[in-house]
Amino acid sequence: MNESNTAPDDGNEQNGDGQRDFIRDIIRADLAAGRIETVVTRFPPEPNGYLHIGHAKSICLNFGVAQEFGGRCHLRFDDTNPVKEEREFIDSIQEDVRWLGFDWGQHLYFASDYFEQLYEWAEHLIRTGKAYVDDLSAEEIRAYRGTLTEPGRNSPYRDRPVAENLDLFRRMRAGEFPDGARVLRARIDMAAGNMNLRDPVLYRILHVAHPRTGDAWCIYPTYDFAHGQSDAIEGVTHSLCTLEFEDHRPLYDWLIENLPVPSRPRQYEFARLNLTHTVLSKRRLTQLVRDGHVRGWDDPRMPTLAGLRRRGVPPTAIRDFIRRVGISKSDNTVEIALLEHCIREQLNRTAERRMAVLHPLKVVIENYPEGESETLEAINNPEDPAAGTRAVPFGRELYIERSDFMEDPPRKFFRLAPGREVRLRYAYFITCRKAIKDARGEIVELRCTYDPATRGGNAPDGRKVKGTIHWVSASHALDAEVRLYDHLFNRPDPGAEGDFLADLNPDSLTVLDNCKLEPALAEATCEAAVQFERTGYFIRDPESTSDRPIFNRTVALRDTWAKLQARGGEQKDRSTR
């Protein structure tokens, strides 16, 4: 067997440092006891939306487990409801799973591939007296179902003869009845405490074209009737799903036991991922896109894999994040800070460094010869010597960050101020001589002098400077737009007190349209994020044009100075109150 059904090796499985959780414990035990020979899992998305980071948990679990135990994982689309599903999603889902780093090899399946088999099994249930055609309307079925505390009542059609059920069901398939006229129901127990066992609907009439089967069918199986049987057809051994399906397991098992299926899959449930400051329900994400609160499914503020990709988040960071979050059965809400940490950790190791000034302030080096420039050498990645160095042009006129100058600095401010000396990274020590203001009193330019003996950033006399700041040569700078992103929602728990839309962060996107980049950034790609030194990680956005690059901020660098300042501000507030 030479299948390319793999998951990336993130280096956790070598030395017993592998994942430990109740799912893997079960699989290990099943393998050890000989209950199964090969573990087979599946990732079963419904093609009705884009994949998000919550799905990544399921993807990493299913594919990861298959790889760790030498089994395989199928990608199976749960396409049983044509009124919600679209081709676009079938494509995007495959692209996103691949981008995340997983490969299903030849094992791409669709529940719709099994429609004929499922239909035959439905007839089998009818023939064995375990399913019947019900003429009740949707409202009537609901009324007959009872409530959480009261048992339901049998439908008057529950005891139809087998022959009549068979005839009716075949005519349902033949298209003789309009939508909603009849359904096929399992005959289980209308008094069951578990609502799923109160004669669940197995088939409904839907005169709707299916993205894959076209108009071949006008009756479609429900999730419950399709999922377990699809698992059985594919030989799935461990059908892993989220907690809300726990109640469905008795029905899953009932169907498997009452049908002549080729294998005996088992369902296990784990807790889905929740993240602070965002939403992960398909309904809400769809609403954000549909109502224009974001610019699309791949808006960098979205928790979708497409959004994270455009944001510059590497797939390795997502896999690492999922690994750290773990698998359990307790409801959880993971702080988004953990995700951000994983992104920084990955990017710190791999992203090349560049200099970019987001809020430019002009600096003129008065003692630097006019019209001249020179080239300085800068390290691409101090964490990775193999990344080498690059040339950065320097000249008499530069841009520095506005926040790196203060006319009247507080005690611990290490940057530029009148009379103060700082290091320009990889360049020279400069001393601020004068701040020039415009009519409104705003500082528009700094006049400085440099020490030619400090080329490269070291003083031969051994004198130290407290601060090192980044800069960009004015005459060589690239003009760019930079988009800064913040959490999409203000609250850690959007919607906890009403409409989740009311919790949208109005400042989740800040566009800076006068940024100055060092020339090497012209070569940046949309695939790999770079670090703008002292600022954060950024990635070129596909909306860039050749003459105007656009960069998205993936995540800011940790900023203990900003934290200190914020704390100081708080203290001041408290003392003045």
Add this chain to the structure above:
RNA sequence: UGGGGCGUAGCCAAGUGGUAAGGCAGCGGGUUUUGGUCCCGCGAUCCCAGGUUCGAAUCCUGGCGCCCCAGCCA
């Protein structure tokens, strides 16, 4: 007495009768040509109450709290 599940530090999460891993966040300190990275240090008696035991987060009993289920969605 409707059914199902969960409850270990601010957030995740190991632990499966032998005396509470780890990560993130936070707080101190050190190194540093990114106030980045890196390094060092600091936190829980396990929802509560009884019980079993030499010994319990782990077993038993009884409470309390939270989540899911009444789609012809998945």
